Amino acid sequence: MPDWKSISLSVLSGLVLTTAVRSSHADEPLRARATLGVSHAVGAPQYREFGFGGAGSASLELPLGRALGIEGKIGGILLAEGAAPRDPALAKPGTGTVFFGTAGLRVHPFAAPGGPWTSAGFGVAQTGSRTRPGVDVALGWDFRVGSEGRWDVGPFAGYTLVIQPDDTLRPNDAHIVSLGIQVGLGARERARGDRDGDTVFDDEDACPDVPGIRTGDPKTNGCPRGDRDNDTVFDDEDACPDVPGRRTDDPKTNGCPRGDRDNDTVFDDEDACPDVPGVRSADPSTNGCPPKDRDQDGVPDTEDACPDVAGVRTQDPSTNGCPPASESIRVENDRILLDEVILFDLNSPRVRHASWGIVRKLAEFINATPDILSISIEGHADATGTERHNLVLSRERAESVRRLLVRFGVDQSRLEAEAFGRSRLKVQTKRAEAANRRVEFWITRTRTAPSVQSPAPAQETP
Missing domain, CATH: 2.40.160.20 (Porin)
Structure with a gap:
């Protein structure tokens, strides 16, 4: 048994x-x-x-x-x-x-x-x-x-x-x-309850009476996703869960407020210079950066009529940032303008004595503006006479002004003479026109910028 x-x-x-x-x-x-x-x-x-x-x-x-x-x-x-x-x-x-x-x-x-x-x-x-x-x-x-x-x-x-x-x-x-x-x-199987209807059974639901989501953590499985700072970024994704922020693609900043370390009103995520106060611009590479000032005269290049020559701030946009004008000399867009016309003897390169005063003032202005490293003295003639004659005459007149400026103390290395004859008429006519017989002064090189090209020649009418 x-x-x-x-x-x-x-x-x-x-x-x-x-x-x-x-x-x-x-x-x-x-x-x-x-x-x-x-x-x-x-x-x-x-x-x-x-x-x-x-x-x-x-x-x-x-x-x-x-x-x-x-x-x-x-x-x-x-x-x-x-x-x-x-x-x-x-x-x-x-x-x-x-x-x-x-x-x-x-x-x-x-x-x-x-x-x-x-x-x-x-x-x-x-x-x-x-x-x-x-x-x-x-x-x-x-x-x-x-x-x-x-x-x-x-x-x-x-x-x-x-x-x-x-x-x-x-x-x-x-x-x-x-x-x-x-x-x-x-025994008959008991139905697995789901009181809150969130598809997480009550025996696995850490929050059985509040609809939530399924997670791998038994402590939060079936619980709703928290958002303590009410910024619509859930706490489990929020890098700053206690401070309202905004949603980003970067897990390190998602849910965090937009910073502005330099307090220039340009948020750090848009600021190309987040640690230096600047100004807002449409260019992402300069947005939030200090405005450029090539001549370091305190006038931003965007407002400076003479961005490569140190000057002073004025209310006139055409002279703002340009060297202070004398009574008869001013700078506009790399061109030195004289209120007086330099006169020459008839059909001669010789500068009349009456114009020596304005040339002397020009020399003083150049010497007082050391940022100007090079000036082109351009000689022009009217349409009368032969082309060769006008070209030679315009060159000799430009050279005469250059020699006179050197005589008044300007370093000759800062001056160069060019001749254009009748190729750049100011007034399109074949007649004798005083406005076409002129000398112009262009700033071609400064301490903070490369050479500046002279303007393209005007088309002469037949």
Whole structure:
């Protein structure tokens, strides 16, 4: 007869252990299972001495969660009589019986109803009149059936090990495999609630009464995304969650206010010079930067009529930033203008004595403006006379003015004379026109700028 006392104690110890931890997992239903199948010994000498037989078991699983449970099992195996032992001293064993009781674990890898499972238990097994240690291992696949999820049906494969004492006539351990069908029955599954309707079940929802979103953090799973500073950037994306800001593509500044370190009213993210106060401009490369001032006269180039010559600020846009004008000399757009006309003797390069005064004032102006490094003295003639004559005369007159300026103290390296003859008529006429007989002064090089090109020649009318 089976030693049911030993078997029962083994199973009971497993059930008591399971019940001790059951209280924290009461939401998972208990499941009872039964198996029925065919068995055969696979180890020597049992595989010769016993034939095919039947196996059956009953078990109770107490879940510890959706993927793990503690299982207690009792069962039995009956093997048919096989061949006689090879040792003539041994009697034929007849039919083989194994009664066992184990306690162990059942694992559901998918943590969901149905699907694969595996179990392993350790306990006692009784063969004949002796009680021995035993191990039971099985795996299978459950198919959940029924609308209420109460039934499991599926195939299984099992392995039973009976450890034989060394002092028996057959000291080899018994290895038995079984194949068959498992049927499971459990309590009706409880529906997983979702009170706030956010698709996160209440048993996983850290905020079950407030709609939220699914996250990987159990502390925030199912909770709404916070926005403490009410700037529409959620706290989990907000680099400055306690200060209202704006959304950006940079995680380091997303949700942060727009900075203005230099307090020039141009935000740092648009400021090309974020640490130096400047002015707003349409050019991204200069926006927020101090205005350029090539001649460093305090008048920005954008307002400076003479950006390459240091001057003074005036209310007149045409002279703002230009050197201070005398009563008869001023600068406009790289050109030095005289209020008086330099007169020459008739058909001669000689400067009339009456014009020496204005030339002297021009020399004083040039010497008082050291930023002007080079001036082009351009001689022009009217359309009368031959082209060659006018070209020679205009050159000689420009040279006469240059020599006179040098005489009045201007460094000759700052002066150069050019002749244009009648190629740049101020008044388009072939008649003798006094306005065409002139000398012009152009600033061609300054201390802060490269050479300035002279204006293109005017077209002479036929």
